[in-house]
Amino acid sequence: MPLLKVSDMTKTFGGLQALTNLNISVEEGEIVSLIGPNGSGKTTLFNVITGVYRPTSGRVIFNGDDITYLKTYEIIRKGISRVFQTTSLFLNGTVLQNVIAGSYIFSGIRSFEDFLNTPSTQHKRQAREERALEILRSLHMVPLKDVAATNLPYGSQRLLSLAIARSIQPKLMLLDEPLTGMNPSEKAETIDLIRQMYEKDKITILLVEHDMRSVMDLSDRIVVLNFGEKIAEGPPEVIRDNPKVVECYLGGRWVSDKGRGNVA
Amino acid sequence: MGKWWWWVPIPVLFLIPVFTQDGYYLGIAITCFIYIVLTLTFMLMMQVGLLSLGQCAFYAIGAYACTLLVMKAKLCYWLALPLGGSITMAITALIFIPVLRTRGLFFAIMTLCISAIVAQIAGNWESLLGGHSGIKAIPKPTAIGTIDFSSRVHYYFLALIIMVVTIVVMARLARSHFGITLRLIRDNESLAQHVGINPFRYKLMAVSIASFFAALAGGFYAPYAKYIHPEVSSIWDSLYVQIYGIAGGLGYPIGGAIAGTVVLKIIPELMRVAQIYQPMFFGAILIIVVLFLPHGLVSLPGLIKERWSGRSERLGH
Numbered sequence: 001m002p003l004l005k006v007s008d009m010t011k012t013f014g015g016l017q018a019l020t021n022l023n024i025s026v027e028e029g030e031i032v033s034l035i036g037p038n039g040s041g042k043t044t045l046f047n048v049i050t051g052v053y054r055p056t057s058g059r060v061i062f063n064g065d066d067i068t069y070l071k072t073y074e075i076i077r078k079g080i081s082r083v084f085q086t087t088s089l090f091l092n093g094t095v096l097q098n099v100i101a102g103s104y105i106f107s108g109i110r111s112f113e114d115f116l117n118t119p120s121t122q123h124k125r126q127a128r129e130e131r132a133l134e135i136l137r138s139l140h141m142v143p144l145k146d147v148a149a150t151n152l153p154y155g156s157q158r159l160l161s162l163a164i165a166r167s168i169q170p171k172l173m174l175l176d177e178p179l180t181g182m183n184p185s186e187k188a189e190t191i192d193l194i195r196q197m198y199e200k201d202k203i204t205i206l207l208v209e210h211d212m213r214s215v216m217d218l219s220d221r222i223v224v225l226n227f228g229e230k231i232a233e234g235p236p237e238v239i240r241d242n243p244k245v246v247e248c249y250l251g252g253r254w255v256s257d258k259g260r261g262n263v264a
Numbered sequence: 265m266g267k268w269w270w271w272v273p274i275p276v277l278f279l280i281p282v283f284t285q286d287g288y289y290l291g292i293a294i295t296c297f298i299y300i301v302l303t304l305t306f307m308l309m310m311q312v313g314l315l316s317l318g319q320c321a322f323y324a325i326g327a328y329a330c331t332l333l334v335m336k337a338k339l340c341y342w343l344a345l346p347l348g349g350s351i352t353m354a355i356t357a358l359i360f361i362p363v364l365r366t367r368g369l370f371f372a373i374m375t376l377c378i379s380a381i382v383a384q385i386a387g388n389w390e391s392l393l394g395g396h397s398g399i400k401a402i403p404k405p406t407a408i409g410t411i412d413f414s415s416r417v418h419y420y421f422l423a424l425i426i427m428v429v430t431i432v433v434m435a436r437l438a439r440s441h442f443g444i445t446l447r448l449i450r451d452n453e454s455l456a457q458h459v460g461i462n463p464f465r466y467k468l469m470a471v472s473i474a475s476f477f478a479a480l481a482g483g484f485y486a487p488y489a490k491y492i493h494p495e496v497s498s499i500w501d502s503l504y505v506q507i508y509g510i511a512g513g514l515g516y517p518i519g520g521a522i523a524g525t526v527v528l529k530i531i532p533e534l535m536r537v538a539q540i541y542q543p544m545f546f547g548a549i550l551i552i553v554v555l556f557l558p559h560g561l562v563s564l565p566g567l568i569k570e571r572w573s574g575r576s577e578r579l580g581h
Contacts, residue, residue: 093445111445
């Protein structure tokens, strides 16, 4: 049974067909990449999976449960986390507070208990903070822990949003263009982090990314979308040689030294 | 905020009646206490990003509920006070389930409307709520031993206790998991949902808790004034509460509420001799605060300290 199964998914916005009868499944322990030109429906698919949009028709099955019509926070509690395309952080909080916020579900802290400040809640708060520090340590961000998120440089903000998504302890993580706007060293660090989450935390990953070299490198399987439809699916080697994919997305020169896709 | 000296003024306030029993000063103090409670509840809602312009609606519902429980149901006042608060909480929760679907200024306008609607209902429901002439001759709170509420000092202590309880609860809420979560939602509601927070639940809880304490203040006001009328749910007073909060400093849910209310309530009071100019002074203070202290009155000591100690450091750069 696949961990995530999106079946016959259709989403229209007025007359615009954003997704058309899309079928995608992700097995546990896979890294699946979703590629396609801008506007091909990748982010819409993420929004449908996390309950931000309601699909026009179709189902989303996660881990055996139908999550199609659940609210966002309920879907997250089932074990899906998401990193947004545009960096989304708790900008008023510090780095540490952001990561702590990510462990909202797993900390098990109850409002009333915490209001009374019982020993058990103190213990949970301490455990939560230690875990958050551990995550920051793996990102080499401990020295920044008291910096306000809004004052971080862009690359660190992206990393921090990954750290929040990781501290949710999900089974499946949806990454929406995690490498955009990063310099090479930040890219390397992020890819390293994605690998770490995949190997150490056993998180299954569904990745949207335009950086072809990283996509080919990371993924077990690639799904190609165009105008809301799946036009190809398969392992990286196969996708690379698929004429339809090359035509609509990769272009002839994609294996140039820059390694970037020709994004229209 | 967690420093112990923050609590020093409270025993001092308990000792004030030893020095003066002047009804005028005690009256000002009592009004201050009530408005501090209302501003604190405003600040609680503000922490989750809900701008309320209808704090007095809760206050009025609480005043009417408590009075009816005492006069119609013949309950003991000390039972009616928290029960009135709970009834207000239930009514508020029902009203706000649909209202919380709105956001930002739309929400603010909704609360303003609720305030007006409460006044309309109170004004037109003659059989139960006494209509526009209100409910008169509200009995004193049930006597406890020698405390029979024959003197204003007794009311002073009751108002002070209600305020202290509210401050303690609000301070604890703001510092605990609940308050932290509220501020996460205000900061980034979409991300809050994506870490598993149910914003609706927290907003509803914040509004309900706010309404409970505002209703306690209302339940105090009814026997203190001996007379309640639809204008208790006054839009103007709700707007004042909002201004106290903003002037005090929205970033300081406790200190800001107290500082804003005390300064903006007492300074116009000192201008009593020239009553017609009172709103002018009020306006002037507000403009000065907004222009020069964007983080509110509470940030003033910090700014002064920074000027004093920061000068040498800045020269070093």
